[in-house]
Amino acid sequence: MLKYQNIAQKIYDSIYQQQLPKGSQLANIEELINQYQVSRTTIVKALARLERQGVIYQVQGSGIFVRQRKKSGYLNLATSHGFTDDLGDLPGFTQVLAFDVIRPNTEIQANLNCNSDEEIYYIKRLRYADGKIYGLEHSYYRKKLIPYLNKEIAKGSIFEYITQTGQINIGFSDKYIELLTIDESTARYLKLPVSSTALFMHEIFYTSAGEPFDFSTIIYHKDNAKFCVQSHAK
Amino acid sequence: MLKYQNIAQKIYDSIYQQQLPKGSQLANIEELINQYQVSRTTIVKALARLERQGVIYQVQGSGIFVRQRKKSGYLNLATSHGFTDDLGDLPGFTQVLAFDVIRPNTEIQANLNCNSDEEIYYIKRLRYADGKIYGLEHSYYRKKLIPYLNKEIAKGSIFEYITQTGQINIGFSDKYIELLTIDESTARYLKLPVSSTALFMHEIFYTSAGEPFDFSTIIYHKDNAKFCVQSHAK
DNA sequence: GAGTGGTCTAGACCACAAC
DNA sequence: TTGTGGTCTAGACCACTCC
Numbered sequence: 001m002l003k004y005q006n007i008a009q010k011i012y013d014s015i016y017q018q019q020l021p022k023g024s025q026l027a028n029i030e031e032l033i034n035q036y037q038v039s040r041t042t043i044v045k046a047l048a049r050l051e052r053q054g055v056i057y058q059v060q061g062s063g064i065f066v067r068q069r070k071k072s073g074y075l076n077l078a079t080s081h082g083f084t085d086d087l088g089d090l091p092g093f094t095q096v097l098a099f100d101v102i103r104p105n106t107e108i109q110a111n112l113n114c115n116s117d118e119e120i121y122y123i124k125r126l127r128y129a130d131g132k133i134y135g136l137e138h139s140y141y142r143k144k145l146i147p148y149l150n151k152e153i154a155k156g157s158i159f160e161y162i163t164q165t166g167q168i169n170i171g172f173s174d175k176y177i178e179l180l181t182i183d184e185s186t187a188r189y190l191k192l193p194v195s196s197t198a199l200f201m202h203e204i205f206y207t208s209a210g211e212p213f214d215f216s217t218i219i220y221h222k223d224n225a226k227f228c229v230q231s232h233a234k
Numbered sequence: 235m236l237k238y239q240n241i242a243q244k245i246y247d248s249i250y251q252q253q254l255p256k257g258s259q260l261a262n263i264e265e266l267i268n269q270y271q272v273s274r275t276t277i278v279k280a281l282a283r284l285e286r287q288g289v290i291y292q293v294q295g296s297g298i299f300v301r302q303r304k305k306s307g308y309l310n311l312a313t314s315h316g317f318t319d320d321l322g323d324l325p326g327f328t329q330v331l332a333f334d335v336i337r338p339n340t341e342i343q344a345n346l347n348c349n350s351d352e353e354i355y356y357i358k359r360l361r362y363a364d365g366k367i368y369g370l371e372h373s374y375y376r377k378k379l380i381p382y383l384n385k386e387i388a389k390g391s392i393f394e395y396i397t398q399t400g401q402i403n404i405g406f407s408d409k410y411i412e413l414l415t416i417d418e419s420t421a422r423y424l425k426l427p428v429s430s431t432a433l434f435m436h437e438i439f440y441t442s443a444g445e446p447f448d449f450s451t452i453i454y455h456k457d458n459a460k461f462c463v464q465s466h467a468k
Numbered sequence: 469g470a471g472t473g474g475t476c477t478a479g480a481c482c483a484c485a486a487c
Numbered sequence: 488t489t490g491t492g493g494t495c496t497a498g499a500c501c502a503c504t505c506c
Contacts, residue, residue, distance in 0.1 A: 002493090002494070002495095003494075003495075004494080004495090023444070028471080028472060028473080029472070029473065029474095030471095030472085038495080038496085039495060039496045039497065039498095040496090040497080040498085041275075041494085041495065041496070041497090042494080042495060042496085044473085044474075044475095045494085045495090047473090052286070054406070054408075057405060057406060057440075057442075057444050058472095058473060058474085059442065059443050059444060059472090059473075059503085059504080060442075060472075060473045060474060060502065060503045060504075061471080061472055061473065061502070061503035061504035061505075062443070062471095062472065062473075062503080062504055062505080063471095063472065063473080063504095064472090064473080065444055067406070067444075068408065070408070071410065074410055074411075077311065077411075077463045077465075078312055078463060078465045079465070170467045171291060171466070171467060171468075172288070172291055172301070172464070172465060172466040172467060173463075173464070173465055174288075174302065174304065174462070174463075174464050175462065175463045175464075175465075176305065176308055176460065176461070176462050177308075177311075177460065177461040177462070177463075178459075178460040178461070179413075179431070179432075179433055179456040179457070179459075196431070197413070197430070197431035197432075197456055198413075198431075199413055199433065206291075208293065208294075208467070208468075209293050209296070209485090210257070210291050210293060210299055210301075222413040222431055223413070225412075225413075226410065226411065226412040227410070227411040227412070228408070228409065228410050228411070229311045229312060229407075229408075229409045229411075229463065230406070230407070230408050230409075231311075231312045231313070231406060231407055231409075232405070232406040233404045233405060233406060233442070234405075234442075236474090236475070236476095237475075237476075238475080238476090262490080262491060262492080263491075263492065263493095264490095264491085272476080272477085273476060273477045273478065273479095274477090274478080274479085275475090275476065275477070275478090276475080276476060276477085278492085278493075278494095279475085279476090281492090292491095292492060292493085293484090293485080293491085293492075294483065294484050294485075294491070294492045294493060295483070295484035295485035295486075295490075295491055295492065296484080296485055296486080296490090296491065296492080297485095297490095297491065297492080298491090298492080443504090
């Protein structure tokens, strides 16, 4: 782990171990340099990371302060890798409805930037959080980039699996959100009336080398899914 | 304007002037150092900024590449200051339904971190984009932090006004998103049936000094509002 | 004016990719 | 092995806040 990441983590931990309320002032940069025995640049970089994550904010000429933590139960769209990752505060559960290797149709080809003969994992899952139906997800993973998956892994977090086994380094993602009217089949899964309105998310995840490896669409239950974006102008 | 911001802007401009397609490789860091006659750190910082904005991605050992631009018509939740700012590609229009100075109720006090006797601008606006009803917005601004506003300014972009007049430096924001069933009054404004489902956003903007200055709730028209988040793991 | 964050430099060295 | 991005250092100086 890199120095600046390490220091960012330690500062983060100390904030939440001490349960510092929003607005609390942290040690200044000079003190942090002494405390961690690194150069100024490294401290500044660690702080920039925490600022981007919504943990702190810095005020020139004044100090470093703790930012308000996001409300519990809201999925952070900027930092989360989908679902399991960010709802740690709520007990989750996943039901795998389909797990197959398929050939991509033109929509999938366009989103994953692949040919029609490439092998693709297709996974359909129903997600629960806090005992409630959270969303219905259709995912497509390129087998070429993720050589091994199975139904058991799909019950948990695929992202956790592929990153921890070193198969994939996640780089960046594009997420598109809109509302749609659900069809009969989706309505059955979400236990909602046909023609209900739901939040629809279309997302593509790329490796750190810039290759798309996951295309997913998720239809979220209108009453149970909530989202959050904490951003910073700097 | 700071060097690294300036360079980031120039690189950004050159990408879109040349209409470089996604995946195009840019000059390497050494070349950029020569081209702009600055230190390595400054180039790296400019590139980090562009990467955060979703413009480029960098691959260690390989190069710097142009990222896919977000689809047109989707409001970028991570970078936008609401509405006018980010839908530059679509013609917009705003109808001001109310413009008053009020005293905050407890909900507004909690969100703006102020007392019950502080003066607050209350602005109710109906937003249009591309000729369609986009959303109904209720905004609360602290008069203490934004001394002057009027109905004319509210027809345009309040954010543009307060930043360009130097009244406010925007620091960061919290946005919360969920779905709700609209009431009769909202339904009339949005020209939708009562009990339609709509996307509801609750947002708070803070100054760079960490003071909340704007609390807004927006009910977006289910058929016309679309959103996007481009994020980066680094 | 004293204190605090932010920018910038020049240069060394590390990590990863492509050949 | 070479080229490329990424990290880290020590130190100078700038910009802003608060007293």
